[in-house]
Amino acid sequence: SAVISQKPSRDICQRGTSLTIQCQVDSQVTMMFWYRQQPGQSLTLIATANQGSEATYESGFVIDKFPISRPNLTFSTLTVSNMSPEDSSIYLCSAQPRDRGEFWYGYTFGSGTRLTVV
Amino acid sequence: AQTVTQSQPEMSVQEAETVTLSCTYDTSESDYYLFWYKQPPSRQMILVIRQEAYKQQNATENRFSVNFQKAAKSFSLKISDSQLGDAAMYFCAYRTTSGTYKYIFGTGTRLKVLA
Numbered sequence: 606s607a608v609i610s611q612k613p614s615r616d617i618c619q620r621g622t623s624l625t626i627q628c629q630v631d632s633q634v635t636m637m638f639w640y641r642q643q644p645g646q647s648l649t650l651i652a653t654a655n656q657g658s659e660a661t662y663e664s665g666f667v668i669d670k671f672p673i674s675r676p677n678l679t680f681s682t683l684t685v686s687n688m689s690p691e692d693s694s695i696y697l698c699s700a701q702p703r704d705r706g707e708f709w710y711g712y713t714f715g716s717g718t719r720l721t722v723v
Numbered sequence: 724a725q726t727v728t729q730s731q732p733e734m735s736v737q738e739a740e741t742v743t744l745s746c747t748y749d750t751s752e753s754d755y756y757l758f759w760y761k762q763p764p765s766r767q768m769i770l771v772i773r774q775e776a777y778k779q780q781n782a783t784e785n786r787f788s789v790n791f792q793k794a795a796k797s798f799s800l801k802i803s804d805s806q807l808g809d810a811a812m813y814f815c816a817y818r819t820t821s822g823t824y825k826y827i828f829g830t831g832t833r834l835k836v837l838a
Contacts, residue, residue, distance in 0.1 A: 636823050636825075645812075648814070653823045653825060697766070699768075699826075709756070709775075719766075
């Protein structure tokens with residue numbers, strides 16, 4: 606199955622600044638998904654990124670706050686813009702394999718980015 | 724819209740004993756996939772087991788098995804011979820069969836394993 610390298614693993618940022626999180630996959634994938642996870646809680650989908658098109662955002666999330674890039678089939682970035690302490694959370698990416706066998710088996714996840722905004 | 728419910732925020736099990744984590748879901752689709760993921764403190768999401776809705780046979784993976792009741796929309800996870808390494812958050816997930824094939828996650832169950 607695909608392996609995802611997610612960077613940074615953690616960061617402490619000043620309010621009002623932006624942070625870009627990167628996910629690099631070791632094989633080509635179709636959709637990439639970005640999640641937010643508050644400590645001890647479930648994963649909330651922010652948006653879905655398909656190569657060559659604009660990301661699709663879930664209710665409550667907007668492109669100005671969470672711009673996403675998907676320049677090719679192995680890479681995506683999520684930017685958390687104009688950060689406030691409420692943005693402190695864990696952010697994870699996930700990838701949907703192109704291989705149909707792997708697709709039906711399940712998706713892999715990055716190891717997450719723990720963001721603290723001060 | 725589909726929903727996934729995990730009614731047990733926290734469970735405890737004695738080492739070597741068996742524990743069952745509950746999950747119910749709501750959907751109007753007839754074909755879909757269900758998953759259990761484990762998230763240890765490392766934050767890495769690890770696939771534990773999956774079930775295709777069109778298969779009546781319950782999935783098993785070593786010490787992990789599911790009780791899939793399609794009519795009741797229930798998908799529980801049984802962990803046998805619990806080990807200390809099983810301690811983690813467990814998330815039940817539903818995957819849509821249309822659109823982007825995204826996951827819908829339950830709220831999670833924290834499993835503690837007592838030595």
